[in-house]
Amino acid sequence: MAAPRYRVSVIGSGNWGSAIAKIVGENTAGNPNEFDLNVRMWVFEEMVDGKKLTETINSKHENVKYLPGIRLPDNVVAVPDLIDCVSGSDILVFNVPHQFLPRICSQLKGKIPATVRAVSCIKGVELSADGITLIATYITEQLGIYCGALSGANLAPEVAQEKFSETTIAYKIPNPADTISQKTIKALFHRPYFHVNVINDLAGVSLAGALKNIVALASGFVDGMDWGDNAKSAIIRRGLLEMTQFSREFFPESESSTFTEESCGIADVITSCAGGRNHKLGVAMIKTKKPVFELEELLLKGQKAQGVTTAQEVHAFLLKRGKTADFPLFTAVNDIIFNGLDSSALPRILEQVEIQVD
Ligand SMILES: NC(=O)C1=CN([C@@H]2O[C@H](COP(=O)(O)OP(=O)(O)OC[C@H]3O[C@@H](n4cnc5c(N)ncnc54)[C@H](O)[C@@H]3O)[C@@H](O)[C@H]2O)C=CC1
Numbered sequence: 001m002a003a004p005r006y007r008v009s010v011i012g013s014g015n016w017g018s019a020i021a022k023i024v025g026e027n028t029a030g031n032p033n034e035f036d037l038n039v040r041m042w043v044f045e046e047m048v049d050g051k052k053l054t055e056t057i058n059s060k061h062e063n064v065k066y067l068p069g070i071r072l073p074d075n076v077v078a079v080p081d082l083i084d085c086v087s088g089s090d091i092l093v094f095n096v097p098h099q100f101l102p103r104i105c106s107q108l109k110g111k112i113p114a115t116v117r118a119v120s121c122i123k124g125v126e127l128s129a130d131g132i133t134l135i136a137t138y139i140t141e142q143l144g145i146y147c148g149a150l151s152g153a154n155l156a157p158e159v160a161q162e163k164f165s166e167t168t169i170a171y172k173i174p175n176p177a178d179t180i181s182q183k184t185i186k187a188l189f190h191r192p193y194f195h196v197n198v199i200n201d202l203a204g205v206s207l208a209g210a211l212k213n214i215v216a217l218a219s220g221f222v223d224g225m226d227w228g229d230n231a232k233s234a235i236i237r238r239g240l241l242e243m244t245q246f247s248r249e250f251f252p253e254s255e256s257s258t259f260t261e262e263s264c265g266i267a268d269v270i271t272s273c274a275g276g277r278n279h280k281l282g283v284a285m286i287k288t289k290k291p292v293f294e295l296e297e298l299l300l301k302g303q304k305a306q307g308v309t310t311a312q313e314v315h316a317f318l319l320k321r322g323k324t325a326d327f328p329l330f331t332a333v334n335d336i337i338f339n340g341l342d343s344s345a346l347p348r349i350l351e352q353v354e355i356q357v358d
């Protein structure tokens with residue numbers, strides 16, 4: 001009997017969504033025994049230069065708004081209808097700014113067979129009255145399918161230009177009878193220029209990707225104040241410690257080594273504090289004093305900086321638990337964005353507590 005050829009859909013077509021669709025399209029084309037050639041990519045439809053974005057993507061093979069200048073493989077097909085996009089697929093790749101996920105899941109609920117498998121490339125968390133849920137876990141809870149997580153030091157424009165980077169995927173086989181293995185998942189994402197390491201630590205990979213966006217904003221603040229490289233390294237060190245402590249304390253199944261050894265940990269903090277959108281926004285906030293969401297629109301032109309909402313969500317979670325004092329950097333980032341705290345207070349705030357990680 002011939003082995004199954006898995007059909008893959010990518011849900012999302014922003015800066016990272018399009019770059020990941022390019023990778024997946026290259027790999028389905030390169031592994032015809034394992035994957036169906038065509039990759040459907042869900043596009044939140046909008047008019048760009050008087051034309052539907054899906055039509056432009058399918059005729060020019062370029063996402064002219066969110067990943068301009070990069071040719072997408074011909075086998076990546078833009079689809080405006082979410083249900084059409086996922087129907088008949090075996091593997092779903094979720095890649096949207098995290099604030100849009102609940103609506104997407106509510107549209108998909110009850111329509112996905114339990115045998116479908118998913119990977120989330122989203123960097124964020126889901127906040128509810130009960131607390132914080134990992135994005136992958138949220139997808140599992142909403143759709144009844146297993147979901148892993150991909151996260152790493154992966155600025156989308158660099159990955160799309162095929163400049164070398166590494167990434168981490170957390171994927172555990174949920175059912176011994178599954179034919180979609182860690183090897184299958186690696187074959188879907190690994191490229192000569194995009195090296196994948198598959199591990200088991202779903203909480204560590206997911207939280208590293210979400211929390212580093214808060215640290216990247218803080219690094220933008222110190223660069224906005226022109227405080228130099230020593231200050232930025234201090235923010236990176238303290239940020240990584242708070243990220244690890246948060247994960248170990250609230251998700252004890254996470255592993256410290258994920259933060260120190262994997263691309264999704266230290267490497268992503270360094271990358272994001274050097275060149276990411278959250279960093280850029282942090283710099284601009286200090287230099288211009290303009291409101292954060294006005295700057296996001298102005299600078300990112302429809303792209304999103306996830307650190308702003310994540311800082312707010314993590315703060316609400318810590319406040320409810322009386323734990324803000326244990327996470328002074330996370331708390332200060334929220335207070336600088338939303339409560340008018342002066343960023344020059346960072347050294348005084350960080351002096352008060354030294355983080356302990358087991
Ligand atoms: N861009 C990057 O370099 C990287 C991003 N990520 C993460 O990937 C995830 C997706 O980010 P990007 O693809 O960069 O997105 P993006 O920041 O480019 O956001 C724009 C996307 O949001 C969509 N959108 C706007 N309004 C919407 C709505 N109401 N409903 C649904 N979609 C809507 C747009 O159509 C567009 O596809 C985020 O969690 C981000 O943190 C991870 C690694 C790298």
Ligand SMILES: O=C(CO)COP(=O)(O)O
Pocket residue numbers: 123152153154155156213216268271272275276277278279304305306
């Ligand atoms: O996650 C990223 C790089 O790994 C992208 O970070 P930004 O969203 O801050 O651009």
